[in-house]
Amino acid sequence: MMRRPAFLRDEGKGDSVVPPSGHTAWLTSFTAAAMAFLAVFALALSLAAGSLAARWQASLDRTATVRLSAPEDQIDLQTKAVLATLATTPGIASARAMTDDEQRALLAPWFGPDLPVDTLPLPRLIEITEDSTGYDGEGLRQRLAAEAPGAVLDDHTRWRRPLAVAATRLRLLGFMSIVLIGTATAAMITLAASAALAANAQVIRVLRLVGARDVYIARAFVRRFTLRALMGAAAGTGLGMVGVWMLPSADSAGGFLTGLGFQGAGWLLPLLLPPLTAAVAYAATRASALRKLRELT
Amino acid sequence: MIALENVAYSYGGGELLSDMSLRLAPGSFHFLTGPSGAGKSTFLKLCYGELLPTAGHITLFDRDVRSLTRDDIAYTRRRIGVVHQDCQFLDHLPLAANVTLPLTVAGRAENAGDLADLLGWVGLGALAQALPPSLSGGERQRAALARAIIMGPDVILADEPTGNLDWEMSLRLLTLLTELNRMGKTVVVATHDLNLIRQAKSLVPARVLRISKRRIHLAGADL
Numbered sequence: 472m473m474r475r476p477a478f479l480r481d482e483g484k485g486d487s488v489v490p491p492s493g494h495t496a497w498l499t500s501f502t503a504a505a506m507a508f509l510a511v512f513a514l515a516l517s518l519a520a521g522s523l524a525a526r527w528q529a530s531l532d533r534t535a536t537v538r539l540s541a542p543e544d545q546i547d548l549q550t551k552a553v554l555a556t557l558a559t560t561p562g563i564a565s566a567r568a569m570t571d572d573e574q575r576a577l578l579a580p581w582f583g584p585d586l587p588v589d590t591l592p593l594p595r596l597i598e599i600t601e602d603s604t605g606y607d608g609e610g611l612r613q614r615l616a617a618e619a620p621g622a623v624l625d626d627h628t629r630w631r632r633p634l635a636v637a638a639t640r641l642r643l644l645g646f647m648s649i650v651l652i653g654t655a656t657a658a659m660i661t662l663a664a665s666a667a668l669a670a671n672a673q674v675i676r677v678l679r680l681v682g683a684r685d686v687y688i689a690r691a692f693v694r695r696f697t698l699r700a701l702m703g704a705a706a707g708t709g710l711g712m713v714g715v716w717m718l719p720s721a722d723s724a725g726g727f728l729t730g731l732g733f734q735g736a737g738w739l740l741p742l743l744l745p746p747l748t749a750a751v752a753y754a755a756t757r758a759s760a761l762r763k764l765r766e767l768t
Numbered sequence: 769m770i771a772l773e774n775v776a777y778s779y780g781g782g783e784l785l786s787d788m789s790l791r792l793a794p795g796s797f798h799f800l801t802g803p804s805g806a807g808k809s810t811f812l813k814l815c816y817g818e819l820l821p822t823a824g825h826i827t828l829f830d831r832d833v834r835s836l837t838r839d840d841i842a843y844t845r846r847r848i849g850v851v852h853q854d855c856q857f858l859d860h861l862p863l864a865a866n867v868t869l870p871l872t873v874a875g876r877a878e879n880a881g882d883l884a885d886l887l888g889w890v891g892l893g894a895l896a897q898a899l900p901p902s903l904s905g906g907e908r909q910r911a912a913l914a915r916a917i918i919m920g921p922d923v924i925l926a927d928e929p930t931g932n933l934d935w936e937m938s939l940r941l942l943t944l945l946t947e948l949n950r951m952g953k954t955v956v957v958a959t960h961d962l963n964l965i966r967q968a969k970s971l972v973p974a975r976v977l978r979i980s981k982r983r984i985h986l987a988g989a990d991l
């Protein structure tokens with residue numbers, strides 16, 4: 472036989488033994504709704520920060536360039552010096568001087584394919600690939616200045632690294648907010664439940680008198696608060712999702728807000744909030760009800 | 769069934785009841801009298817585990833009350849029907865739901881025919897859907913008695929069950945209690961009403977307990 476969870480099981484007249492209680496009911500639903508609403512945004516923020524961090528991390532493609540400008544007669548010499556320096560720098564996986572053809576291909580979009588690379592005083596480009604540990608940019612710069620005065624290190628992707636770290640932190644903050652929201656919800660519902668129990672001391676006395684066990688009395692309260700929290704959270708989640716959905720789309724807003732919202736299956740994630748809130752309400756009310764009942768008689 | 773051994777009780781000040789020893793045998797019928805404030809209600813509360821003795825031992829259905837868990841006390845109360853002096857109900861539920869409350873909390877189904885019979889017996893058939901706050905004192909007492917016996921308890925403890933009733937209704941309740949006693953239930957009735965006691969003695973072999981000067985005595989035939 473399939474057993475329904477205790478809070479859904481109804482022994483006869485079940486929770487009608489507890490009188491409908493005005494403001495604690497409203498307070499519980501409202502709290503659950505408001506908290507779920509906030510949680511939707513915290514969740515959206517976390518997910519967006521997560522994908523932002525992932526995107527920025529991926530574009531740190533671990534490459535840098537050394538630009539070398541030198542008089543024509545020294546350029547080969549200095550290129551060798553730079554390559555030698557790079558070869559002995561820890562954290563660098565490989566370094567390679569670009570050929571004239573490659574440089575021409577790089578410049579073609581701007582100057583056309585017929586650029587006479589040989590005759591122009593173009594800087595020589597040396598491509599660096601880091602290994603996973605990374606190298607010390609400032610140290611390398613100083614050594615290059617000593618070995619090859621015309622060499623300039625251009626680590627163009629490095630500026631993104633703090634941003635990727637910031638995005639990761641932001642995601643962490645988002646998750647912490649969700650945990651805090653959950654804790655606050657549990658606290659508020661516990662308070663509302665204890666208030667309801669205290670207000671119904673007479674009801675509890677009568678129930679105990681006719682032989683009701685603590686779990687029966689607790690269940691009547693727990694069931695009610697769980698259902699209220701579930702409904703409130705469903706409403707709050709719905710509103711929150713509509714709010715996220717109405718945010719300007721990635722294309723029109725651009726910049727930092729790009730992608731603040733749910734993508735694809737991500738829209739299913741906030742749907743977990745109502746059952747999660749109900750579970751929190753169930754645990755919180757049950758614990759406080761059983762404790763309170765032991766105090767009362 | 770219910771046994772007291774050198775039981776004493778105090779609400780915190782001096783002892784209200786001292787050195788009481790008593791056995792309520794199955795199927796016995798007892799009246800409990802004594803001046804107001806003597807401790808009749810307190811005695812009954814000791815008998816259904818609402819209060820624990822401050823000294824001595826009370827045994828309910830062969831178990832020491834001090835060894836009972838909260839759940840055990842709940843189960844014990846299903847075997848003891850109590851009519852309180854201040855009959856308390858769930859004010860938001862109609863009378864019928866209040867009378868069947870012991871069945872509800874025990875997860876048992878009610879029998880509509882039995883309920884109608886019972887309400888008819890205590891003269892509340894027409895008030896099944898009334899809310900408790902709208903009932904008179906006597907109606908509340910009759911409802912409380914109906915609630916106390918709906919589970920078919922082994923013991924019935926009634927605290928002034930006829931306090932607000934006219935003589936005719938008092939006799940009717942007394943008859944109901946003596947009927948239950950003939951069916952083998954143990955009955956204890958706290959009352960000031962000597963006429964009621966005299967009347968009962970013509971119906972059942974009832975004994976009279978009297979609380980005075982902190983002790984409980986078996987009253988003589990002088991009533």
Ligand SMILES: Nc1ncnc2c1ncn2[C@@H]1O[C@H](COP(=O)(O)OP(=O)(O)OP(=O)(O)O)[C@@H](O)[C@H]1O
Pocket residue numbers: 779784802803804805806807808809810811853
């Ligand atoms: N909860 C309590 N705390 C302190 N004192 C109490 C409490 N309940 C009763 N008392 C005191 O204990 C004494 C006995 O009370 P009890 O209700 O048992 O008397 P009773 O014999 O039933 O009286 P009555 O005939 O008026 O109903 C009274 O003096 C009362 O004031």
Ligand SMILES: [Mg+2]
Pocket residue numbers: 808809810853927
């Ligand atoms: Mg009394």
